[in-house]
Amino acid sequence: MAPPPIVTGLSPNEGAPGTRIKIRGENFGSQPGDLIGLTICGMDCLLTAEWKSPNKIIAISGPIKGKGDVIVTTKYGGTGTCNVTFRGYHLATIGPMKESAVWVEETPMYSWGRHSLSPSSFQQEDPLGLSVEETENKISEEELQNYFPGKCGDIGSQNFSPAWFLLENHQATSFNDIKAGLVYLTRKVHSQKEGQLSFLKANLNSIMDQIDTLMNLRERYEKDLSVFGSTPTIKLERAIKESEREARKLFDDVLSRKDRAEKTRNALNVLQRYKFLFCLPCVIEKNIKKGEYDIVINDYMRVKNLFDKTEVPIFREALNEVEKRIVELQNKLHTDLQTMPITVDQQKRLIRYLVNLDCPFDAAWDAIKSRWEYINKKFKEIYNFHKNTDKLESSKKQNSASKYSKLQIEVISVPACINFTDEICAVTSELFPDLWKIGQAYFSGELQVKIEAGRQVEYKHMVLTAIDSYSKYIRASIIPNTLDKSDRTQYGSLSSLERDEISLYLPELLRSVRSTYSTLIQLDLPNEALDIVSALLVDLRIHCMSILFQQTTEQIKHLSENWKISFSGKYTGVTELPLKFLRLIEDVIQIVKESALSAEQRETTLLDNVSAQKELEKQIDNILSAFYMVLNNLSSTEDFEDCDDNSPVVSQLIGTPVGSQKPDVIHDIPTWEHRLLITLSNCIFTKNTILNDIATKFRETGFSSVDTPIGVNRNKLEMLEKSILDRYLEQKSDPLVGTIEPSMYLGRFDWDINVPPTDIRPYAKECINNLINVHSEINNISTNLLDTILVKIVETIAEELYRLMSCVQKFSKEGAQQAKVDIEALQEMFKDYMSDNAHGHFKEALTHIPVLDGAQMTLVQDILKQCRARMRTQIICLRKH
Amino acid sequence: MAKKLAVQPSLHKVIMVGSGGVGKSALTLQFMYDEFVEDYEPTKADSYRKKILLDGEDVQIDILDTAGQEDYAAIRDNYFRSGEGFLCIFSITEDESFQATQEFREQILRVKNDENIPFLLVGNKCDLEDKRKVSLQEANDRAKQWGVPYVETSAKTREHVDKVFYDLMREIRARKMDENKTNNGRGKDKSKKKKHCCLFMCC
Numbered sequence A: 001m002a003p004p005p006i007v008t009g010l011s012p013n014e015g016a017p018g019t020r021i022k023i024r025g026e027n028f029g030s031q032p033g034d035l036i037g038l039t040i041c042g043m044d045c046l047l048t049a050e051w052k053s054p055n056k057i058i059a060i061s062g063p064i065k066g067k068g069d070v071i072v073t074t075k076y077g078g079t080g081t082c083n084v085t086f087r088g089y090h091l092a093t094i095g096p097m098k099e100s101a102v103w104v105e106e107t108p109m110y111s112w113g114r115h116s117l118s119p120s121s122f123q124q125e126d127p128l129g130l131s132v133e134e135t136e137n138k139i140s141e142e143e144l145q146n147y148f149p150g151k152c153g154d155i156g157s158q159n160f161s162p163a164w165f166l167l168e169n170h171q172a173t174s175f176n177d178i179k180a181g182l183v184y185l186t187r188k189v190h191s192q193k194e195g196q197l198s199f200l201k202a203n204l205n206s207i208m209d210q211i212d213t214l215m216n217l218r219e220r221y222e223k224d225l226s227v228f229g230s231t232p233t234i235k236l237e238r239a240i241k242e243s244e245r246e247a248r249k250l251f252d253d254v255l256s257r258k259d260r261a262e263k264t265r266n267a268l269n270v271l272q273r274y275k276f277l278f279c280l281p282c283v284i285e286k287n288i289k290k291g292e293y294d295i296v297i298n299d300y301m302r303v304k305n306l307f308d309k310t311e312v313p314i315f316r317e318a319l320n321e322v323e324k325r326i327v328e329l330q331n332k333l334h335t336d337l338q339t340m341p342i343t344v345d346q347q348k349r350l351i352r353y354l355v356n357l358d359c360p361f362d363a364a365w366d367a368i369k370s371r372w373e374y375i376n377k378k379f380k381e382i383y384n385f386h387k388n389t390d391k392l393e394s395s396k397k398q399n400s401a402s403k404y405s406k407l408q409i410e411v412i413s414v415p416a417c418i419n420f421t422d423e424i425c426a427v428t429s430e431l432f433p434d435l436w437k438i439g440q441a442y443f444s445g446e447l448q449v450k451i452e453a454g455r456q457v458e459y460k461h462m463v464l465t466a467i468d469s470y471s472k473y474i475r476a477s478i479i480p481n482t483l484d485k486s487d488r489t490q491y492g493s494l495s496s497l498e499r500d501e502i503s504l505y506l507p508e509l510l511r512s513v514r515s516t517y518s519t520l521i522q523l524d525l526p527n528e529a530l531d532i533v534s535a536l537l538v539d540l541r542i543h544c545m546s547i548l549f550q551q552t553t554e555q556i557k558h559l560s561e562n563w564k565i566s567f568s569g570k571y572t573g574v575t576e577l578p579l580k581f582l583r584l585i586e587d588v589i590q591i592v593k594e595s596a597l598s599a600e601q602r603e604t605t606l607l608d609n610v611s612a613q614k615e616l617e618k619q620i621d622n623i624l625s626a627f628y629m630v631l632n633n634l635s636s637t638e639d640f641e642d643c644d645d646n647s648p649v650v651s652q653l654i655g656t657p658v659g660s661q662k663p664d665v666i667h668d669i670p671t672w673e674h675r676l677l678i679t680l681s682n683c684i685f686t687k688n689t690i691l692n693d694i695a696t697k698f699r700e701t702g703f704s705s706v707d708t709p710i711g712v713n714r715n716k717l718e719m720l721e722k723s724i725l726d727r728y729l730e731q732k733s734d735p736l737v738g739t740i741e742p743s744m745y746l747g748r749f750d751w752d753i754n755v756p757p758t759d760i761r762p763y764a765k766e767c768i769n770n771l772i773n774v775h776s777e778i779n780n781i782s783t784n785l786l787d788t789i790l791v792k793i794v795e796t797i798a799e800e801l802y803r804l805m806s807c808v809q810k811f812s813k814e815g816a817q818q819a820k821v822d823i824e825a826l827q828e829m830f831k832d833y834m835s836d837n838a839h840g841h842f843k844e845a846l847t848h849i850p851v852l853d854g855a856q857m858t859l860v861q862d863i864l865k866q867c868r869a870r871m872r873t874q875i876i877c878l879r880k881h
Numbered sequence B: 001m002a003k004k005l006a007v008q009p010s011l012h013k014v015i016m017v018g019s020g021g022v023g024k025s026a027l028t029l030q031f032m033y034d035e036f037v038e039d040y041e042p043t044k045a046d047s048y049r050k051k052i053l054l055d056g057e058d059v060q061i062d063i064l065d066t067a068g069q070e071d072y073a074a075i076r077d078n079y080f081r082s083g084e085g086f087l088c089i090f091s092i093t094e095d096e097s098f099q100a101t102q103e104f105r106e107q108i109l110r111v112k113n114d115e116n117i118p119f120l121l122v123g124n125k126c127d128l129e130d131k132r133k134v135s136l137q138e139a140n141d142r143a144k145q146w147g148v149p150y151v152e153t154s155a156k157t158r159e160h161v162d163k164v165f166y167d168l169m170r171e172i173r174a175r176k177m178d179e180n181k182t183n184n185g186r187g188k189d190k191s192k193k194k195k196h197c198c199l200f201m202c203c
């Protein structure tokens, strides 16, 4: 609401009817149309008002008398107020012979005739001959009207009231003055009467002339009477009639022609007047062609207002013609409205036209429906298009698979289902907002159409099905497993992709869906609709994650061992394999984090989702198991060549020197034992370090439920570790231990000898050397393994010795000394790798040797001392540094 | 009726006098509506009235813009009677208009019969310095002689436009306060008497 108008200035502030007045003030509206009322002294002057500016109006005063306000009324400010007054006056009485700028009621002007005839009319201004008073304290006309209803102060009027006259003009005049005035008036009236007499006197001559003339006239008339009889008028009448008849004869023709001309003119006039109507069909057609629908509508409304109820047949006919054009236009607009593509604004405009044209269709609803159908149609179109390209491609693939290498197949353009998903996202982002916008406009009343019952439900259904089919199309082409069977057939199937292929596109695809999703979110869709896409996104993300992990699993399965042990860097004694494994996992975690895991607008953290968590757990388990399998495979494949080498029957052949490898074996691949050791080392490293690293990595990323798979696989690795160890020991210690007995009794040796000992026996030396060999082999790979393996071997050696000693039937004194020397020496040599078990076995072995006396012991000690000196190198070899 | 009963801010009636074309209407329109009218349209009699703030007090100013043209000279007497203060305008570019101020002054004094009537001598069109015909000295001398202030204005640049109106209103206000003190209530009695007389006559 604008402030009310206020008039603060009038130029001029008084005037006769027809005065051009500049009205100034404030708040006269902002355009000419805002001015909807103007009264000057109560007289409506809107007709002549000319709006100039928000504070200036020019108007022409009407026939006003007296003072009054100038009131402006505007559309938005209402009726205003006025600070100043306008005084209207009549310059002079307006007679029938006088021109006047305005219409003046003539009835009160009856007295003009008499006045003009009387030789000396009253000086109406001042009949009492007293000067007229100052106007200052005048009693207003209204007041006088109150005192003397129906009277007036006009001395010439029938309703003349002397009291009114006196109050109006001589309010302050003293009584004596008024009396004097009366005398004056009386004298004036007298003089007027006297004047008539003197008038006669003065003009006696001419009056006499007039009397003579009258006499003459009378004489002539009487003479005529005798000549023409007593009824000359009848004759006269007859003559007049005769002449009239003659005249008619002369003029009838002319008159009839004139009549015809008049009729033609009338017809022309009618045509001219209703030109608008008759030309309208043409004009409408022209404007339709030009697309000026607003003008057409305007014209149509006007013609309807003017002629809708007309009974005149020609008008009806013209109107029907117009009507026909309008119906055509309606149909055209209605078709346009539903012809896609079209913008929402265009549709809105067309709807407005149709509504204004009173069309029988529910234009707005049709617009919505057509949009919805368009989306559905577009979906199908895109689908069919890609179905075709898909067919082409897959046939191509089948043909080419045999001819080209796998690499070349990958070069083939983006697969159909990806293109399809991409396009359907784009189409949804583009088309759906319009459906929503026009729907909003419809229900918010912006389209100014009646909303029929049930439309809300129907519209909601449309919105939901549109989004639902969007979601289902994507599911069908990317993650068909999340659809029901029936949906799967309905939404078709583009050939699904290989894992490696799809993993290439998945992150990009996820981005497309997300961008559509954010478009939809911006539309303020109901949650019900958004949740459909949200669920789709969750499934896609899980799928994406799963695919990425699967891919990694696959990569891990193909990891190969290069058998190169790294001695430098953070981790020694291991090959690159476990680190590669770790790196692969780190990589996949990074990718998953970037694509699937990151939660965008209105998305939940994926890992809160139970099924996602389960899937993840499964995938982690798969990955870890895959690596386990890799290690397992590495530890179980023996190659035959090596096998031959590694089945020694004879001593010294344990542990194959590097140089003795067969020439056809690839240089880089070490011997079977080495490979076992390397794998073992890797296995332990993986178990102790890598698994922890992986667990931390996962946890850092937010995967919390990794403990179970890690634990399971840790156990698996432990088992593997044991089995490798067993296998290695089997490989190493069995032959080693197995040689002790034959070596001990080589040359039919008997403990019941009588040769005193001088040194430890060769079997012991051999045993020591063998162990040193194993030691060096392991040391080459990983010192960490020494403890585990050597201890085990020493244990078996000790056990074997114990077994051998317990089997000895008889010791001679010398034999006992020898055995003591051997076993003590061995025990001393192996002491760094001695387990309690081994220790026990040695001890028990010693108990089977007969007790020696002091002198005998001295010899033993001597030999041991010599031995220590001789075998210093060996001792150093087996010492922990 | 209600309108009359409501407390109305005091009303000061100002009359613009001066020869034709000196800029009375221009000054008035500039004061009232901040606009300058280039075209010369001789005035007959224009009324303006608006609320303004005079030294923190709400007052109404009523401006009667009179005709300078001789054709309308006869109706002046009547107008002058209702004025409470006068802005007597001449154009500094036209000596004749300056000479005419003498006549206006006399006429006002005759009608108002009051030597101390609030009155300002105003030399308008001071933006046209290069066309000046009436020197500042001359004008000042005359003002001093009359015992009134002299201000030079420009309706075109708005220079001193507000000043002349506000100064005049202050004088009017001061005059009224004096009057109220000396002859409080006399006017009212007079009007009451007249009412009685009317009533008597109609009975």
Ligand SMILES: Nc1nc2c(ncn2[C@@H]2O[C@H](COP(=O)(O)OP(=O)(O)OP(=O)(O)O)[C@@H](O)[C@H]2O)c(=O)[nH]1
Binding pocket: B018, B019, B020, B021, B022, B023, B024, B025, B026, B027, B037, B038, B039, B040, B041, B042, B043, B044, B066, B067, B068, B069, B124, B125, B126, B127, B128, B153, B154, B155, B156, B157
């Ligand atoms: N340059 C200039 N021109 C002015 C000034 N004041 C008025 N005019 C011009 O002088 C001409 C006459 O101005 P009006 O205000 O109409 O004169 P007036 O005194 O009202 O004349 P009457 O109504 O005939 O008495 C107009 O063309 C104005 O544009 C002024 O201060 N400077």
Ligand SMILES: [Mg+2]
Binding pocket: B024, B025, B026, B041, B042, B043, B065, B066, B068
């Ligand atoms: Mg003027």
